[in-house]
Every structure is written in structure tokens, then in C-alpha cells.
Amino acid sequence: MNALVALPALALALSGCAAFTEDSASIDDGVQVAAAFYPLAYVADRVAGDHATVENLTAPGGEPHDLELTPKETAEVARADLVVYLHGFQPSVDDAVDNNATGDTVDVADTVAMRSDDPHFWHDPLLMADLGDEVADRLAEIDPDHADDYTANADALRTDLEALDAAFTDGLASCERSTVVVSHDAFGYLSRYGLEFESIAGLSPDAEPTPADLARLQELIRDEGITTVFSEALVSPEFADQLAHDTGVTSEVLDPIEGLTDETSDEDYLSLMTENLAKLEEANGC
Helix, strand or coil: CCHHHHHHHHHHHHHHHHHHHHHCCCCCCCEEEEECCHHHHHHHHHHHCCCEEEEECCCCCCCHHHCCCCHHHHHHHHHCCEEEECCCCCHHHHHHHHHHCCCEEEEHHHCCCCCCCCCCHHHCHHHHHHHHHHHHHHHHHHCHHHHHHHHHHHHHHHHHHHHHHHHHHHHCCCCCCCEEEECCCCCHHHHHHCCEEEECCCCCCCCCCCHHHHHHHHHHHHHHCCCEEEECCCCCCHHHHHHHHHHCCEEEECCCCCCCCCCCCCCCHHHHHHHHHHHHHHHHCC
């Protein structure tokens, strides 16, 4: 975006910011963090504790892949002391960071050891812990008076995430089946626990499978004795439910944890991951 285009966008963002502060905290009320979508907001909130306000740019129930920022959300990027985002996952956030961010930024792609062409790193709890450490370091630079608290919060988060990692390792160690059929290719990071994922769609949750794709999966389900086809929150279960019906197996929901919904508003990352583990254990005979 050139400067002439960026200036009106910034003006609109700042006007949105002014409107926002009339109904909530002033821009001077402590450290402000903008996080692009739920897993990043979860990490930032755990690390920030009481010393910073964390805004999730993706509203509950929204599909983060499809996010288009409003003027209010662009204003949150503009006024944030720290923006935590994943470059390439949400183009509208990338644009806002490039054109409007005035504070520090953490690009997860530069922070954790991600798999090639797979952005869904948050299904690896240890990578989430690595992100927590980076956020703590950045917040300590922004707000050195509370550096020790940020470090302690990141350490507590890592303890929880290492316990979650151990639960997955133990729970999936001895399964009758290793193949899992899912709605879209969002769970590849769980492969380090010995699972193999076959997706109805590709990396995009909105992609539609071809008849050849569905025929291949039907054969796979029958040949390997797969008991469950997993759909997911935030997108239509139509194709997963139809595949389960056609093969006579169970249809279940495996949460990709890209965002919370009305049904999961009382949950968090740890509880949703734990529920996913229980469903995988049951489906795979672990």
C-alpha cells in the first residue's frame, strides 16, 4: 500500500480508536497487546497477567482464516504496544501490521519451529510454550518494571503446556489405529504423537472435496477399521457428516482451537486440547 492510500486508512483507524476509548480503557491505561486470533491471545493473556490488556482481533465464533479487520480492530493494531500475529495466516492482519502498527511486533513464523506450509502450530503445546517465552521477553522490554512477573507467568504457562504434552504422549502411546480422518488439514502437528491425519479438505477449511477424494477416504475407512470421522467447530460439518453416514461410522467434533464459539465460551486452550485428546483416544482405541 502506498503512502497516499495508507494515510486515509490510518486516519480511519485512529477515528475508530477514539470511538473505542470512549467505551473502554484509555490508551494510557497500561500496556496494550493485540493478538491476531485465539491461541495467540491465550498465550499473550497468560503471560501478561494483570499488567497488560490483551485484545483478540478475531471475534468469538469468527473463522480466523477469513478475518477482515474493522476500523476498530485496525485501531487496536495501531495503538498496541505489542502485536502478536502469524504472517501469511491472515492477510488483513498482515496489512494492518505493515501499515498501521506503531509498537513492537511478534511474528510467530519467526519465533517457533513451524512445519513447512502448515500454520497450525498451536496443536504442539511445546511450540506454544516457546511463543510464551518470546512474548514474555518482549513485554519485559516494553514494561521492565514487571519483567520478573512476565517471566514467572511464562514459566507457569510452560509448566502447564509440558504437562499437556506429557498427557498426549502417554495417552496416544498404545493405540489400535494411528489414522485419523478430519475435516481439514489442521492437526498435522499432532503427528509427533504417532498419529497420521487424512483430511477431507486441504489446509483451507472452505475447500470442497472431489468425488475422488471422498471415494479414497471411504476405502481408507473400511480398510483400516476407522471408527470416527471428525468435523470441527467454526465450519460446516456437511462433508464430514456425509462421509461418516456413507461409511457407517461415528461423526464427532475435533476442535481446531482456532477460536472459541458460544458452545466453548467457558473453555480455554488447555481444556479444549484435553477434550480433543479424550476423543482421539476413544476413536483410535488407545
